[in-house]
Amino acid sequence: MPPREAGHKLLNWASQIEDGTLEQARQTAAMPFIHPHVALMPDAHLGKGSAVGTVIPTLGAVIPAAVGVDIGCGMIGVRTAFTKDDVDGRITRTRVGLGALRVAVERAIPLSPGHYNTELGQWDFTAAKIAELERRADDEGVDLVHSPKWRQQLGSLGGGNHFIELCLDETDRVWLFLHSGSRGVGNKIAQHHIAVAQRMCAQWHVVLPNRDLAYLAEGTPEFERYLADLGWAQRFAFLNRAEMMDRFGAVFARWMGAGDHRETERINCHHNYTRKERHAGRDVWLTRKGAVDAHQGATAIIPGSMGTHSYVVTGLGSVAGLCSAPHGAGRRFSRTAARKRFTQGDLRARMAGIEYRDSAEFVDEIPDAYKDIGVVMEDARDLVEIRHELRQILNVKGT
Template sequence: MRERKMDFQLLEVENGKPIKMWTSGVPVEDEARRQLMATASMPFIYRHIAVMPDVHLGKGSTIGSVIPTRGAIIPAAVGVDIGCGMIAARTTLTAKDLPDNLHRLRTAIEHAVPHGRTTPRAGRDVGAWERTPAEVDAAWRALLPGFNRITEKYPKLKNTNNYKHLGTLGTGNHFIEVCIDEEDRVWFMLHSGSRGVGNAIGNLFIELAQVDMREHLANLPDRDLAYFKEGSKHFDDYVEAVGWAQDYARRNRAVMMHHVVEAARSVIGKAFAADVEAVNCHHNYVQRETHFGADIFVTRKGAVSARKGELGIIPGSMGAKSYIVRGLGNEEAFCSCSHGAGRVMSRNEAKRRFTVEDQVRATAHVECRKDRDVIDEIPMAYKDIDRVMEAQRELVEVVHTLRQVVCVKG
């Protein structure tokens, strides 16, 4: 019988589980490899860690990794942008239906969705609602019972940005885009998560894990690998809170998509539908799954579920292509794929290396901000999305290729 060639690179870890890396043809930092090996040395890792081609150094655990565990969860591996992910919707519009002046469309979207952040001393935070619209109120009503249960046990979480952050974008690499696919059809796509309340939940439970393990921190490769054992004091509370934050993130994206569509309708002089094809997927989360016959927890830190037939979204940078993909159900990768292109340099390094003029040239084909505050998101700060897609050809197949024509950054 002919042996099938492995489509991943295998990294053995002394006194740990192996690491399977779908990174052929893409750069991987030495620091990221060391971080992966530290995580793989934890005693509750199940079978192996799967590494996606957008892999890069993260806090606690590596972004672009799939961490299967039995009987334990590492809160810092899930991170503080709990439930961060993507939503995309294909419309009945085509490229010729878009206005010649795309600046009007970008401005309409910016007015419809709070984005960015300002400090309270500057007045109202521009990244939060002053008056919440009906869609936000309805989504919050659905979330409120769970929030009340969590805050009864952890009252400090009440004093967070929660209700007024629902349906808002945030900052950093979060974005809203208008895209055109290979058949000139118009898509709306956006990237965001659980906002301020998810950040507070993540940080609270990371601290609790470190407190619970204070006698063992010296024996961990990294204090951010502190974990909750199943059955321990805070384990069930964390599972409940992280599940709620993931629900918040999904609803957050859905509310924003509604407002993006309405904003586009106010500019585009033509009736259209925006639910022809739709995808809403997390890429920073943890959930129970069954793999290789075992009931386990799977933490995807910068990775997307790619079960056979399942649709997902892999965005490039703000000047590159993005992809709607269909999962191939590769069990060796725990049915996962990358969540994007992945950074090749830090935000500070990008700001040091590039100029506004570089940003203008790199995004010449996109209606977007072109100023000093977005240089850290310049396309050259990211890996080549084509190489990233080639490296994971055994994980997903491309359904649609999108190019952005409008991009809103926080």
């Protein structure tokens, strides 16, 4: 869908959008350091301070609350050499269904907020990731005193809309797929710097339309400290997904009776982050709050909601879209509203044919609580090209 002007320095790709989301985006676009404009992605919806699904280019400043509290949240997908026939054949031969695989995944990866690893030596690929993060923290002076258990958090999923799935693509090739971020340690880092930004703006007597648009100015010690901590948290999120995927692959291979999971491609991408990019002739800090990198040729993942299709895409390098694309379906109803509107029976009907943990606690994640991913992808047709369409056959969620 071609973008529409939705206000001064604001372009909108969303055909499904609420007035409150537009107002949040207009407030963000009105900040004095925006260049060249704010881009609202097709899945945009209300967020804290600024809308989720907003791409924000800034000159000489970064807004910590716009980056968000789940720094580096994103997707990882692995294509395997296995097919649906391999999975079906394994079930037929062993009479061990996908329910056993789901339980094994739930045992290998801690689920839900506050659930961490009880020991760190269970997997031989974990130590190298922890060592890298320790070195980076030492080299860049990242103070992690607020999160003494950050090592135990590596390889844990979290809750909300974070998930693990076994999927099939349009050729029935098996994919391993999951969504998570920087967990509790990233949240602590974000909350600290959001408070610092609010304090600094108050000291500078900056009048803000929303206190969650408080920013840190480039050239200050506070800005440099945030960028160092942010970079560490983004790397933690990347490695957290990699750790879970390595475990998922090992568990899946064991369930298949194979030596390994036969990985042929791996895609690991953020959708909540900031980095330096060049747009409209200037070097800007580009914040993607619920958006993926869609530079020409870049590969990314756009998940649907629980029970709907997801997509592996290639970026088209849209200049107007700030080389970005949506990060998912985007919520239609809040969690509270979804629980009032839908039942466990509704969820069962929507998850028919998919192995999942049948529980009322997931009602607020029902696909009907989200925007139609088909419409989102149609709105994004000038931002990305679809490479693969994935349908899940197994879903694991944290509460």
